[in-house]
Ligand SMILES: O=C(O)C(=O)[C@@H](O)CO
């Protein structure tokens with residue numbers, strides 16, 4: 001059975017960020033993920049994790065200036081120096097929090113631009129090498145253009161082909177079921193084909209991005225397939241609760 005990680009960027013938003021750790025543990029989670037840890041000292045986050053017996057499943061590298069519209073740096077040739085600096089920042093947080101994997105966002109760029117593709121490949125090789133030295137994995141995640149217009153990595157096959165071509169032992173696919181359904185559909189076949197490449201899974205209903213099982217797809221059936229495929233990693237609950245976070249956790253009971 002996969003282990004479910006509460007996504008503290010989207011869940012428990014009724015509470016201040018640092019209080020979400022305890023709330024997630026009280027709700028039965030033993031792992032958490034979130035977009036970015038950088039607003040808080042790493043030691044404070046580590047203390048929250050330890051106090052509540054939580055595992056840090058994943059977080060993202062610094063994405064550039066999010067408020068100004070940046071959505072990652074990896075495929076941006078003119079931001080390469082900033083990207084290199086962001087590796088050290090992210091890995092210091094990963095070490096302090098014990099996160100076994102980090103997600104690197106590509107940025108907004110044209111996937112048909114050879115310069116962007118070259119920068120992306122170089123960035124992934126550099127990051128994977130640095131993270132691998134600490135025993136950590138690196139995730140890349142295709143994101144749908146409705147949520148993130150202009151995002152470079154917007155195709156699962158492109159991501160899978162790139163991972164295969166780069167052949168880096170710790171570079172993996174972040175398979176977000178929500179993005180997969182919007183981008184391509186054919187979710188079960190995608191999972192079956194790409195399972196050897198998958199290092200992290202996330203789930204939300206389509207199209208509202210609410211609790212699993214409340215949208216157009218039988219998310220519970222999809223999650224059971226993960227089990228059948230022998231997936232033993234984390235599933236990040238990256239959804240916006242429709243009403244309250246705890247009130248909306250009924251779907252988790254299907255998994256005991
Ligand atoms: O949006 C998603 O889906 C994510 O997993 C984030 O890490 C990137 O915005």
Ligand SMILES: [Mg+2]
Pocket residue numbers: 141176202238
């Ligand atoms: Mg996601």
